[in-house]
Amino acid sequence: MKLTTATLATALLTAFPAVLAGLEDAKHSTVLTSKNFDGVIASQSEGTLVAFFAPWCGHCKSLEPVWTKIAAQFEGDDRCKVAHLNADEPDAKPLATKYGVSGFPTIKFLEPPSKGGRVEAYGGQRTEEAFLHFLNEKCGTHKLAGGLLNDLAGRIPSLDSLASLYLTPTATRPSLLSSASALASSLSDSAADSPLAAYYVKTMNKLDSFGTDGAELARAWLDKERTRLGKLAGRKGQVSAQKIDEARMKQNILAAFASASASISSAASVASATASSAGSVVSKSASSAASVVSNSASSVSSVASETIKSVVDEASATARQVVDRVKGEL
Numbered sequence: 001m002k003l004t005t006a007t008l009a010t011a012l013l014t015a016f017p018a019v020l021a022g023l024e025d026a027k028h029s030t031v032l033t034s035k036n037f038d039g040v041i042a043s044q045s046e047g048t049l050v051a052f053f054a055p056w057c058g059h060c061k062s063l064e065p066v067w068t069k070i071a072a073q074f075e076g077d078d079r080c081k082v083a084h085l086n087a088d089e090p091d092a093k094p095l096a097t098k099y100g101v102s103g104f105p106t107i108k109f110l111e112p113p114s115k116g117g118r119v120e121a122y123g124g125q126r127t128e129e130a131f132l133h134f135l136n137e138k139c140g141t142h143k144l145a146g147g148l149l150n151d152l153a154g155r156i157p158s159l160d161s162l163a164s165l166y167l168t169p170t171a172t173r174p175s176l177l178s179s180a181s182a183l184a185s186s187l188s189d190s191a192a193d194s195p196l197a198a199y200y201v202k203t204m205n206k207l208d209s210f211g212t213d214g215a216e217l218a219r220a221w222l223d224k225e226r227t228r229l230g231k232l233a234g235r236k237g238q239v240s241a242q243k244i245d246e247a248r249m250k251q252n253i254l255a256a257f258a259s260a261s262a263s264i265s266s267a268a269s270v271a272s273a274t275a276s277s278a279g280s281v282v283s284k285s286a287s288s289a290a291s292v293v294s295n296s297a298s299s300v301s302s303v304a305s306e307t308i309k310s311v312v313d314e315a316s317a318t319a320r321q322v323v324d325r326v327k328g329e330l
Helices: 005-015 037-043 058-074 090-098 128-139 157-163 173-186 194-208 215-233 241-329
Strands: 030-032 047-053 080-086 106-110 119-121
Touching (some): 058 128, 157 241
16 A cells, blocks of 8 residues: 555644644743733733743743643633743744743743843753642642642631630630721722631631630531531532632631641640649548558557457566465465
């Protein structure tokens, strides 16, 4: 069978699709051109990670799978974006010159003009974990490989400090709630923090519903709610990614309240165990003392009995001697 050029080309494309894929095929990554470049960079509050590439570059092709993964994690995030520019195109070469591109791929983090417009070359490993670590530091995010969030996602340090005190025995809850509400209001301009701050306040109101004497009920509710949110966060593929992230962040926030609760419970347990141990020692000491007293009394009684018997015997002997003497005199 004679193969035509077209047939051979089709066969090669079918057999080696991964070899031909490159950054131009990266999904979720924003495609930059000379026309939209400045607008895209300016649209993010923190910055954009840009890969300057050429379609013929072998290293660029091998980067595509990882680039697609990290781009998916930041898709729709208004803080940071992942993008790519074909710097080998004639229209893009002035941009390549401006940003000092001398080889492919060149990866740089570009801040928006509103934040100073600084440019930083990325020199780390080209792995999902390394890219995410770099972007988390730059963007204030808490993303993990595989589309997960770490334990700090959703947490607001200023509100954490109030939450950690809320279930302590000496807590002045009205004052703490007032301070939390004021902080939440001050964060209302932040699209990312506003709903999370409101959740701190909502949780405080829920804990208040158990009353000042309902500490155990409040702790039980915290444990139950964290478990529920954990199950929801684990339903990847069944609910939206946004719902999963939201559940994970709420679970993290509840941990700020639970940490103090756990410390108090642990301290109470230690105190109870100490008191029990002390009571046991006292009981044993008292029992030992009573035993000593009893033994001493028994010993004294025995000695006294023997002494009395000896005195009586001696008196009886003396009496018999006197009687015998009197009889003799008579």
